[in-house]
Amino acid sequence: MNVYIPLLTLAGLGMLFALFSVSVTSLTGPKRYNRAKVDAYECGIEPTPQAVGGGRFPVKYYLTAMMFIIFDLEIVFLYPWAVASDQLGLFGLAAIMLFLFNLTVPFVYEWRRGGLEWD
Amino acid sequence: MIILPLVEPPPIELPELDWLLLGPMALVLGAAVVGVMVEAFAPRSSRRTIQLVLTFGSLIGAFVLVVLAAGSGGPVMASAAVIDGPALFLQGGILLVALLAALTMAERHVDPSGDAFAARASAMPGSEDERQFTARGYLQTEVWPLFLFAVGGMMLFPASNDLLTMFVALEIMSLPLYLLAGMARRRRLLSQESALKYFLLGAFSSAFFLYGAALVYGFAGTVNLGGIADAVTAQPQMSGLLLGGIAMIAVGMLFKVAAVPFHSWAPDVYQGAPTPVTGFMAAGVKVAAFGALLRLMYVAFAGSEWDWRPAFWVIAALTFFVGSIVALVQSDIKRMLAYSSIAHAGFLLLGVIAVTPEGLAATMFYLVTYGLATVGAFGVVMLVRDDTGENTAMENWRGLGRTHPWLAGAFALFLLSFAGIPLTAGFIGKFSVFAAAAAAGEGWLVLLAVLASAIAAFFYIRVVVVMFFSDPVGDGPAVAVPSWFTRTAIAFGAAATLVLGIFPQPVLEWAAQADIFIR
Numbered sequence: 001m002n003v004y005i006p007l008l009t010l011a012g013l014g015m016l017f018a019l020f021s022v023s024v025t026s027l028t029g030p031k032r033y034n035r036a037k038v039d040a041y042e043c044g045i046e047p048t049p050q051a052v053g054g055g056r057f058p059v060k061y062y063l064t065a066m067m068f069i070i071f072d073l074e075i076v077f078l079y080p081w082a083v084a085s086d087q088l089g090l091f092g093l094a095a096i097m098l099f100l101f102n103l104t105v106p107f108v109y110e111w112r113r114g115g116l117e118w119d
Numbered sequence: 120m121i122i123l124p125l126v127e128p129p130p131i132e133l134p135e136l137d138w139l140l141l142g143p144m145a146l147v148l149g150a151a152v153v154g155v156m157v158e159a160f161a162p163r164s165s166r167r168t169i170q171l172v173l174t175f176g177s178l179i180g181a182f183v184l185v186v187l188a189a190g191s192g193g194p195v196m197a198s199a200a201v202i203d204g205p206a207l208f209l210q211g212g213i214l215l216v217a218l219l220a221a222l223t224m225a226e227r228h229v230d231p232s233g234d235a236f237a238a239r240a241s242a243m244p245g246s247e248d249e250r251q252f253t254a255r256g257y258l259q260t261e262v263w264p265l266f267l268f269a270v271g272g273m274m275l276f277p278a279s280n281d282l283l284t285m286f287v288a289l290e291i292m293s294l295p296l297y298l299l300a301g302m303a304r305r306r307r308l309l310s311q312e313s314a315l316k317y318f319l320l321g322a323f324s325s326a327f328f329l330y331g332a333a334l335v336y337g338f339a340g341t342v343n344l345g346g347i348a349d350a351v352t353a354q355p356q357m358s359g360l361l362l363g364g365i366a367m368i369a370v371g372m373l374f375k376v377a378a379v380p381f382h383s384w385a386p387d388v389y390q391g392a393p394t395p396v397t398g399f400m401a402a403g404v405k406v407a408a409f410g411a412l413l414r415l416m417y418v419a420f421a422g423s424e425w426d427w428r429p430a431f432w433v434i435a436a437l438t439f440f441v442g443s444i445v446a447l448v449q450s451d452i453k454r455m456l457a458y459s460s461i462a463h464a465g466f467l468l469l470g471v472i473a474v475t476p477e478g479l480a481a482t483m484f485y486l487v488t489y490g491l492a493t494v495g496a497f498g499v500v501m502l503v504r505d506d507t508g509e510n511t512a513m514e515n516w517r518g519l520g521r522t523h524p525w526l527a528g529a530f531a532l533f534l535l536s537f538a539g540i541p542l543t544a545g546f547i548g549k550f551s552v553f554a555a556a557a558a559a560g561e562g563w564l565v566l567l568a569v570l571a572s573a574i575a576a577f578f579y580i581r582v583v584v585v586m587f588f589s590d591p592v593g594d595g596p597a598v599a600v601p602s603w604f605t606r607t608a609i610a611f612g613a614a615a616t617l618v619l620g621i622f623p624q625p626v627l628e629w630a631a632q633a634d635i636f637i638r
Contacts, residue, residue, distance in 0.1 A: 084131060091133045105155050112159035 063115050067107070074103050134197035139188050141195055141202075143181035143210055144278075148271035150177030154264030163257075170263035174221050177267065181274075182214040189629075192637060198343060199284045204633025205483060206278035209410040212487035213403055217270045219494040220399035222608035224266065229501055229599040230508070235393040236262050236302045244307040259302060265295035266399070273403050277410025280638075282332035282342040282368070285411055289328065289375070292407060293321050296400055300392035305508030313391025320374070320384045328371025334364030335419075344419040345638035351422035365420055365427050372415065375408040376464045379437040389457035394509060397453065398497030401460050402490035409467055409486055413479060416471050418636050424474055431472050432564055439465025439571040447578050452500055452511045455578065456493075459537055462575050463489055466568055470552045473559035476634035481555040484630045485548030488536070488619050492545065495612020496533040498605050499526060503596050510596065513582065518591025523598050527586045529613040536616045538579040539572055544619035551627070 081088065081096045088095075110116060138145070150173045157169050185207055192203040200206075227234045236259045238252040272291030279285040301314025336342050338360035339350035351361065370381065377385040389397045420427060442462030449455040467489075470482030503510050503519065510516075520527035536545030549572065557565045619626055 087131045088133070102152060105152055109155050109159045 060115075060118060063110065067110070070103055070107055074100065132197070134199075135195075137193070137195050137202075139184070140192065142184040142188070143214070144271055144274045146177050146181045146184065147267055147274060150174070151264045151267035151271060154267060158261055158264065166260040167258055170260050171225055174263050174267060175218070178214055178218050178221060178270070182211060182218070185211045185214060194280060194637070198280055198345075200275060200278045201280040201637050202278055203635070203637035205410065205413065205479060205636055208483050208630060208633040209277045209406055209486070210274045212483070212490060213270065213273045213406050215487070216402045216406060216490040216494055217266075217273075217399065219491065219498075219608040219611060220395060220403065221266065222604045223395040223398060223494065223498045223501060224262065226395070226501065226601055226605045228602040229504070229605065230304060232256075233258055233304060235304055235395050235501070237304050237307060240298075240302045244311070249307075253304075262299060262302060265299055269293075269295040269299070269399075270403070273407035276407040277414060279411065279414075280344050282335065282344070282347075285415075286325070286329055286332060288407075288411070289325060289371075292404065293325070293375075296396070296404070297321060299396045300388055300400070302396075303391070303393040306391070309391040310393065311391075313388045316384055317388045317392075324371045324374035324381070327367045327374070331364045331367025331369075331371060334360050334367065336364075338364060344414065347419040348422060348638065351420065357426065361423060362426060365423065366430070368415065369412075369427065369430070372408060372412045373434065376405055376412065376467070377461050378434055378464045378468065379441040379461065380434075382438070382441070382461045382464075385461055386454045386457040389460070390451065390453045390511075394453070394497050394501045398494040401456070401497065402493040405460065405464065405467075405493075406486045406490050409471070409482060413471055413482060414636055417474060417479060418638055421474055428472055428474075431468060432561070435465050435468035435472060435564060436567050437465070438462070438468060439568055439575075443571045443575040443578075446575065449578075450513050452513055452516065452582070453497075454511075455513070455582070456496060456500070459575065459579070460493065462571065463537070465571065466549060466552060469556040469561065469564060469568060472561055472564070473555045475555060475559050476631075478552070478555040478559060479636075480627070480630040480634040481548070481551035483633070484623070484627055485552050487626070488544035488548045488616065491612050491615045492533045492536045495609050495616070496530060496537075498609045498612065499530040499533070501605065502526065502599050502601055504599050505597055513585060515592070515596050516582070517585055517589045517596070519585075519596050519598070520587035522591055522594075522596065526598060526609075529609050531583045531586065532613050532616055534579040534582055536620065538576040540576070542617075542620045544616045544623065547620060547623040547627070 077099060078096065081092060085092055154170055154173050157166060157173065161169055188202065189207055189211075192201075192207065194201045224235065229235075232238075232253050233256060237249075238255075238257040238259065239249070240259050240261075242249040242252055269292050272288050272293070272295075275288035276285065276292055279288050297314055297318040300317050301311045303310035332342060335347060338358055339347040341347060341350070354361075374381040374384075389401060392400065416427070416431075439462050442458050442460075442465055446455050446458035446462065449458060467482055467485060470478045470485065472478075473481075500511060501509060503516060505515070520531070532543065536543035539546045539549040553565045553568060556568075
């Protein structure tokens with residue numbers, strides 16, 4: 001049973017955090033209602049009834065979403081490296097730097113080719 | 120207060136990097152990354168030149184490194200991959216195929232408006248944007264880094280030594296191909312449709328592979344192929360986890376090699392994709408995926424051979440029969456070649472079923488000869504054209520042998536090699552695979568395969584008859600005059616097909632020396 005204690009603790013902490021953040025935002029957040037607030041998703045895209053132009057979504061939206069994944073992945077791998085960096089030493093540093101460089105390449109490509117300009 | 124038990128993690132062993140063995144892959148993938156940066160910083164006018172230098176430089180450099188590394192080998196990157204005889208032989212084959220495919224991709228003289236790829240893949244087909252981009256002579260030079268990424272994935276695929284590396288290699292190989300398939304300059308809707316089909320079905324097959332890998336991990340407790348082999352031998356009775364895992368991994372792999380019943384994407388994708396990409400895909404993916412399938416079946420699952428062999432037996436028979444019979448009724452050259460490649464996947468499965476060193480050597484030889492002939496054959500398909508692009512309807516090829524004897528001769532040579540006629544490389548490959556399967560006790564399957572080859576020979580010869588023994592319609596088929604890029608690719612493919620058919624001994628010996636997988 002003992003081995004499950006960390007897992008259960010983690011699950012409990014996760015639940016507490018979810019409850020905490022939902023209740024704190026509903027208690028302390030400003031309540032200024034506008035059109036965007038009543039949308040099903042407040043994400044910059046009109047999900048219903050249908051987007052302008054026959055249900056087409058602007059492709060820039062996906063570019064931004066993919067950018068998010070680039071940085072998300074960066075964190076996912078940086079974190080375990082940071083925890084074990086003393087064991088991994090110079091090899092680990094070189095490897096993570098190579099990884100960061102490779103992650104930057106698509107970002108630079110997108111920036112240079114105008115993918116970051118919204119209009 | 121809960122006290123969390125702290126488990127001291129085992130010390131991390133840093134992997135050794137053997138740069139000679141990793142060199143070929145590192146060079147190709149590194150060149151691809153540099154290629155992306157070239158797209159970001161180089162001015163438009165010089166991009167094509169830089170990309171061509173990068174592509175050919177890295178492919179030739181990687182081939183030289185593979186030749187230098189020949190004879191050495193061992194696990195690399197903490198056993199995530201293993202560079203052994205078969206891996207090096209197949210990497211050399213993939214690089215040769217890629218070089219020829221790159222030559223056909225670089226062709227700019229066949230289409231009056233540019234190369235085989237859309238001026239801007241993002242412009243909507245038929246739009247004013249598309250017309251303007253084409254009129255300004257834009258070229259989508261991103262195809263070159265994408266191509267190099269695919270080649271890098273293909274090289275890692277047969278060398279991967281655990282299921283996760285294999286999956287990563289599968290995706291590095293496939294994702295650029297999905298994109299490249301949708302980038303044709305002509306008949307763009309067909310091309311985009313084929314890309315979407317390829318992507319969706321490919322994503323499903325990847326999911327199958329991954330789920331299978333998870334089940335096998337559940338059985339063996341490791342994703343390392345050697346470790347799986349040990350777990351299989353240690354447990355002689357049947358295990359649902361293992362069987363389910365093998366089945367699902369096999370579905371993923373058989374999809375990639377287009378074996379029946381996972382073949383339905385192949386004709387549509389081969390037809391829709393830009394023809395140089397079709398040639399590259401048909402040849403390269405088959406070499407890489409069969410290399411990986413051989414490693415899986417020979418190393419990891421050899422211990423449960425009697426469980427998966429019957430299923431593979433049925434799939435092989437279905438594949439060569441369906442491929443050969445459906446190819447009979449095709450009226451489009453590209454679709455006919457697609458069904459022919461399905462039939463070849465069936466013949467190649469005989470080598471997988473054999474599970475002997477001879478079977479491995481024979482399959483590798485077959486793969487390389489098939490790959491070189493395939494790129495050459497699609498190179499010829501690029502050249503027969505009309506106003507709207509390539510003219511792939513078979514009746515328009517009537518009399519090609521009278522008007523363009525050299526071109527038709529080369530195509531006939533490729534077809535005869537596919538058919539397995541003596542004095543071509545295809546005969547030696549087919550013969551050695553059949554011999555290896557027969558020696559492994561699969562006499563009945565070999566008999567069926569010979570029967571299917573006879574059926575297949577009929578439709579190959581039919582094209583030869585159409586080209587040489589029927590009168591041309593009007594002035595005959597219009598054939599574009601290619602630059603030396605395509606000429607070299609077709610000539611090299613034809614020369615290799617002929618030379619390996621008459622003097623196969625040296626290459627057969629290399630394959631025979633490289634017939635053991637290192638665990």
